[in-house]
Amino acid sequence: MSLTDIFSSARSGLSAAQSALKTVSTNIANVGTPGYAREAVSLTTAVVQGRVTGVNVGEPSRIADQFLEDLVYGRAGEAGRAEAEAGYLDRLQSLLGQPGAEGGIPARIDALSAAATAMTGLPNSPQTVGNFVAQVRDAIASLQQLGQDANQVQADVEAEIGYDVERANSLLLRIHQLNGEVARLDGLGRSASGAADRRMQAVEELSGLISISVRHQTDGRITIDSADGKVLLDRQLRQLDYAIPGGGVAQGKYPPIAIRFANDVGTPGASTGDQLSGAASGGAIGGLVNMRDSVVPGFTDQLGLLFGGLAEAVNSASNAATAMPPPNALGGRPTGLLGTDRLGFSGQAQFAVTDAQGTLVASTTIDFGALGAGATVNTAIAAINTGLGGAATASIDAQGVLSIIATAPGNGLSIGQSTPPSDRAGIGFSQFFGLNDVIQSANSALAPTGFVPTDPHGFITGQTVELMLRDATGRELASASLSPQTGGTFGALVTSLNAGALSAYGSFSMDAKGRFVFTPQPGYAGARLSIPSDSTDRAGTGRTFTTLSGLTGAWAGIESGAVRKELVGNPSRLPLATLQHGIAIGSRALGSGDVSGALSIVNALNAVRDFSGHGMASLQRYTSDLVGGIGSTAALAQDRMTDAAARKADAVNRRDSFSGVNLDEELSQMVVLQNSYGASARVITAASQMYDTLIEMMR
Numbered sequence: 284m285s286l287t288d289i290f291s292s293a294r295s296g297l298s299a300a301q302s303a304l305k306t307v308s309t310n311i312a313n314v315g316t317p318g319y320a321r322e323a324v325s326l327t328t329a330v331v332q333g334r335v336t337g338v339n340v341g342e343p344s345r346i347a348d349q350f351l352e353d354l355v356y357g358r359a360g361e362a363g364r365a366e367a368e369a370g371y372l373d374r375l376q377s378l379l380g381q382p383g384a385e386g387g388i389p390a391r392i393d394a395l396s397a398a399a400t401a402m403t404g405l406p407n408s409p410q411t412v413g414n415f416v417a418q419v420r421d422a423i424a425s426l427q428q429l430g431q432d433a434n435q436v437q438a439d440v441e442a443e444i445g446y447d448v449e450r451a452n453s454l455l456l457r458i459h460q461l462n463g464e465v466a467r468l469d470g471l472g473r474s475a476s477g478a479a480d481r482r483m484q485a486v487e488e489l490s491g492l493i494s495i496s497v498r499h500q501t502d503g504r505i506t507i508d509s510a511d512g513k514v515l516l517d518r519q520l521r522q523l524d525y526a527i528p529g530g531g532v533a534q535g536k537y538p539p540i541a542i543r544f545a546n547d548v549g550t551p552g553a554s555t556g557d558q559l560s561g562a563a564s565g566g567a568i569g570g571l572v573n574m575r576d577s578v579v580p581g582f583t584d585q586l587g588l589l590f591g592g593l594a595e596a597v598n599s600a601s602n603a604a605t606a607m608p609p610p611n612a613l614g615g616r617p618t619g620l621l622g623t624d625r626l627g628f629s630g631q632a633q634f635a636v637t638d639a640q641g642t643l644v645a646s647t648t649i650d651f652g653a654l655g656a657g658a659t660v661n662t663a664i665a666a667i668n669t670g671l672g673g674a675a676t677a678s679i680d681a682q683g684v685l686s687i688i689a690t691a692p693g694n695g696l697s698i699g700q701s702t703p704p705s706d707r708a709g710i711g712f713s714q715f716f717g718l719n720d721v722i723q724s725a726n727s728a729l730a731p732t733g734f735v736p737t738d739p740h741g742f743i744t745g746q747t748v749e750l751m752l753r754d755a756t757g758r759e760l761a762s763a764s765l766s767p768q769t770g771g772t773f774g775a776l777v778t779s780l781n782a783g784a785l786s787a788y789g790s791f792s793m794d795a796k797g798r799f800v801f802t803p804q805p806g807y808a809g810a811r812l813s814i815p816s817d818s819t820d821r822a823g824t825g826r827t828f829t830t831l832s833g834l835t836g837a838w839a840g841i842e843s844g845a846v847r848k849e850l851v852g853n854p855s856r857l858p859l860a861t862l863q864h865g866i867a868i869g870s871r872a873l874g875s876g877d878v879s880g881a882l883s884i885v886n887a888l889n890a891v892r893d894f895s896g897h898g899m900a901s902l903q904r905y906t907s908d909l910v911g912g913i914g915s916t917a918a919l920a921q922d923r924m925t926d927a928a929a930r931k932a933d934a935v936n937r938r939d940s941f942s943g944v945n946l947d948e949e950l951s952q953m954v955v956l957q958n959s960y961g962a963s964a965r966v967i968t969a970a971s972q973m974y975d976t977l978i979e980m981m982r
Contacts (some may be wrong), residue, residue: 289970292338292594296963299324299338304960307953309343318346318484320476322943345476351938352483353497358934359487360494360510360566362927367570368578369924371440372917375582377430379910388429388589389906391422396888396903402859403879413854415884415928419597419721426590430583430841437579441537444571445527447492448540451568452522455507456549458482459520462504469503475913494565510569511560513542520545521555535816536749537575538727540568562757573757578916580813585909587836587893590844592902594722595710596887599723602698602714604858604880607873608639609695610849615685615716618728619741619826622661622679626651627733632712633703634687635862636666636674636694641873643866644694645674650702657776660685663712683824685716697873699862708733709893710798717856723847726840727830730798731895734831736774741821742767748828749816755809760788765828767819773797774955776828798833798896833895955964 302324324343380387398415405411461482468475485504486497495508507516515521522545524539540559543551562573628651635646645669654662660679665689666675675696677687689696698713705712708731713719715730722729733832748765763783767776771795780791780799788810789803803810812834819828830838849856859880866872891901900908 290967293966293970295338296966298959300957300963302343304953304957307606313952318487319480320483321351328504333579340736342422343474345478345479345480347483348938349499351934351941353940355487355931355934356490356495356497357491358927358931360569360723362924362931363491363567364494364565364570364573365920365924365927367567369917369920370434370576370790371571371574372578372920375433375436375579376913376917378429378436384420386425386465388422388425389903389908389910391425392593392632392888392902392906394418395422396885399884399888402878403885406878407877409854412857412859415881416721416850416854416857418704420851423590423594423844423846426586426593426841427844429588433579433583437575440575440579441527444568445525447568447571448523448525451489451492452549452565454485454492455516455522456520456545457485458489458505458507459516459547461485462474462516465497465887471605475503490566492566492568493559493639509559509569511563513557513559514555515542520547520549522549522551523559524551524554525868535813536751540564547785560796561759573588576759577753577811578756579809582913584811584836585682585912587841588897589902589905589909590841591727591729591836591839592892592905593893594720594839594844596890596892596902597722597884598714598717598720598729599710600880600883600887601731601858602711602717602719603700603940604861605695605697605699605719605873606856606858607641607860607875607877609637609641609873610856611692611695612686612688613698613713613718614724615697615718616720616728617682617824617826618716619728619821619824619831620660620683621741621822621824622659622664622683624660625692625738626654626658626660626663626707627735627970628652628663628705628707628712628713628715630705632705632860633699633701633864634671634675634677635697635872636671636689637697637872638694641860641871641875643868643870643872644691645671646866646872647671651705677915681823683822683826687716689748697862699864709728720847721857723845724840725843726825727838727843728826731798731833732831734773734793734797736772736777736793738773740767740771740773740776741824742771742819742828743769743828747816748814748819750780750785751813751815752788752835753811753813754807755811760786760807760810760888767828788972794896796896797831800896801834813929814961833845836895836897837894 311687333411388537396417398411398418401411402408402415461478464478465482468478486495486507487833489495491505492517495515496508498506498508500506504518505516506514521542524541524543539561542555542557542559544553544555545551559568561576562569564572625866631648631650633646633648636644638644647667649663649666649670651658654666664677664679671677673690674694675687675689681687684755687696691980697720700711707715710730710785715733717723717729720729723749744767746767748767749762751762751763751810752760754760761784763780763785765776765779765783777791777793777799780786785791785801787805789801792800792802801812814829814835814837817827817829820826821831829835829838832838860873860875860877861879861883863872888902891899891904893899894905898905
């Protein structure tokens with residue numbers, strides 16, 4: 284080997300050591316930088332024509348394990364969803380208050396029951412009656428406030444979805460741009476480590492927002508798909524398109540998150556035809572969509588069912604009693620039933636007119652079964668008017684509101700159940716029409732309809748109902764539009780639903796009380812129906828398919844629930860006396876100190892009842908289950924968040940252990956490189972001395 288070759292080899296050794304030392308210094312300087320992957324310089328033997336000529340120094344390369352990085356992405360999606368759900372479930376739980384809290388819903392129901400019990404021991408006590416009415420109002424107000432708070436949670440979730448979509452779009456744009464930089468540097472043979480590190484950090488953040496899968500390409504680029512198989516990024520940038528509903532309030536239905544092609548600066552263009560699959564997309568966005576579309580609506584449904592159960596309990600007792608002195612007029616509420624509709628009542632009810640002291644003026648007992656199979660509501664009204672002989676007049680208006688008015692101004696009206704009691708859909712005549720209701724709702728009849736499949740549905744062509752089915756995880760399974768045809772029957776509606784898209788997941792039927800029932804197929808237990816929109820109106824009564832069908836908690840109309848206005852400020856109008864049967868005309872049929880209706884209220888509040896086909900329980904038990912269910916769900920969500928965060932931290936530690944900077948290793952490598960540098964320098968010194976010696980010899 285010539286001296287020139289020796290100098291050349293030594294210089295390449297110096298250059299290699301310097302490059303490697305520079306890389307080690309960079310690693311040490313970034314020891315605390317999150318997401319930084321250490322670099323290493325490639326050193327190879329330089330061979331020219333079979334002769335070793337020194338060391339070839341390559342560009343610094345990024346030390347990383349793609350499998351470990353992909354593991355972090357996957358677990359980041361799990362952690363993002365768990366954190367999003369846990370945060371809002373904790374907030375939802377806080378709305379209910381701590382167990383035993385004075386202002387909590389269980390406490391309200393207990394206070395209501397205690398107030399009813401107090402009325403049974405103090406006849407003619409305005410204070411106890413007034414307290415009961417106040418407790419009813421407070422309970423309704425508490426339920427409505429909870430519903431409003433839940434709607435605000437839903438609106439806040441929606442706003443956060445919008446923010447997360449915007450952030451996801453900015454990350455997709457950044458990853459797309461870094462893809463180009465990595466590919467360009469790789470093509471030039473230069474190190475792309477810095478760009479690759481920044482890209483990895485962006486992908487990790489994106490994976491916390493949407494569960495993704497990453498594929499690595501030969502040119503250094505990556506492509507990204509969502510967990511449900513939708514392409515988010517390849518050589519063509521895509522952006523998420525989401526039209527945020529305005530108003531900052533909860534909506535019945537939200538637009539999907541669509542995917543659009545975009546140019547290199549992120550301006551959206553044509554639609555790809557794909558959209559994220561809601562909760563199935565995973566990540567924080569998937570968790571938020573699940574909260575918005577499934578968890579919070581499910582909670583408000585339960586509130587509606589609780590309100591409906593409370594109203595049915597109180598009204599069942601109040602409609603079996605009468606105020607003392609009895610009112611001159613009894614006015615009902617729209618039930619969805621018209622005068623020409625099938626009567627559908629069995630059993631008997633007594634209609635009585637008394638004076639202010641409760642002395643019987645006129646009375647008639649109507650046996651509804653004896654009116655005949657073709658009897659209509661008008662048939663029953665005619666029988667009442669005939670039986671009362673002009674002492675009072677019953678009528679029903681175009682909205683289906685039944686009213687009975689005593690002819691003489693000083694007289695009052697009472698209605699009582701006979702034996703067997705009147706019955707349609709399990710409730711009596713007075714309660715069905717709401718003649719002595721304590722609790723009312725402008726948007727609901729607060730009672731099952733008692734319709735049968737052969738009854739005309741009363742809707743007209745052009746009116747529509749949209750139904751949506753979601754599984755237990757919040758993923759949308761299917762939706763269907765119900766379009767009633769003029770002149771059709773309720774049975775035709777059932778047939779139409781069972782022929783639609785929802786039939787793949789369950790079947791519809793009508794129960795004995797006229798309510799629609801959806802029975803999921805095996806494998807779809809926990810699936811929940813919602814009705815995002817409903818433009819129906821049965822024959823102008825104001826009652827929609829939603830309120831008549833009882834498919835969701837919205838049937839109860841909790842948002843417009845209130846104590847009957849006649850009772851507000853005048854609790855003496857509360858029906859507490861019971862009409863006595865078998866009393867002759869001119870005898871006392873009502874007692875001024877009679878509070879037997881109060882005992883009926885106590886019994887009704889504690890009775891096990893059917894919550895509109897969603898389970899049998901007492902009010903206290905249903906309330907406890909509601910509070911406990913949210914509490915246990917929130918606790919499980921916290922556990923899932925803790926577990927998911929731990930799994931993500933483990934994946935990050937494993938990734939960083941492989942690709943992160945270890946100071947001890949870098950310092951030992953620095954010593955090796957310094958020695959290598961020194962050795963190359965000594966070779967140059969030795970070669971220089973040899974040159975000097977050779978020159979001296981030539982002189």
